[in-house]
Amino acid sequence: MINDFTFGRVLIIGDLLLDCYVHGSVDRISPEAPVPVLLRAKHSSVPGGAANVAMNAAALGCAVSLVGLVGQDLSARELRHAITRQSTISLDYLVDDENWVTITKTRVLSGRQQIVRIDDEPLLL
DSSP states (O other): OOOOOOSSEEEEESOEEEEEEEEEEEEEEOSSSSOEEEEEEEEEEEEEEHHHHHHHHHHTTOEEEEEEEEESSHHHHHHHHHHTTSTTEEEEEEEEETTOOOEEEEEEEETTEEEEEEEEOOOOO
């Protein structure tokens, strides 16, 4: 087993995602359609995809260079902010593209049950 991961820099290349979670409770069904009505209690977000791998490597003590594509949108700003909580991750190689939508996966949960997942992704034609 490796006891110390502070041996150098790790390069991580991949899809950068923002994983969002909306937590709440469902006590009734909507009168407009047969769907649950969620009373939102809290919202949180964490790095996903390759950004999650970078966070895990940094937590183990690795210095990380992260390479990936993000948009110039709110999700990208939130993702960058979340990643900078780990000071050993370099964001120097992130590519900002104004025509790209930062991939965001929002999970809506009531208690421990996931009700729906909403994906925001670029439409590739």
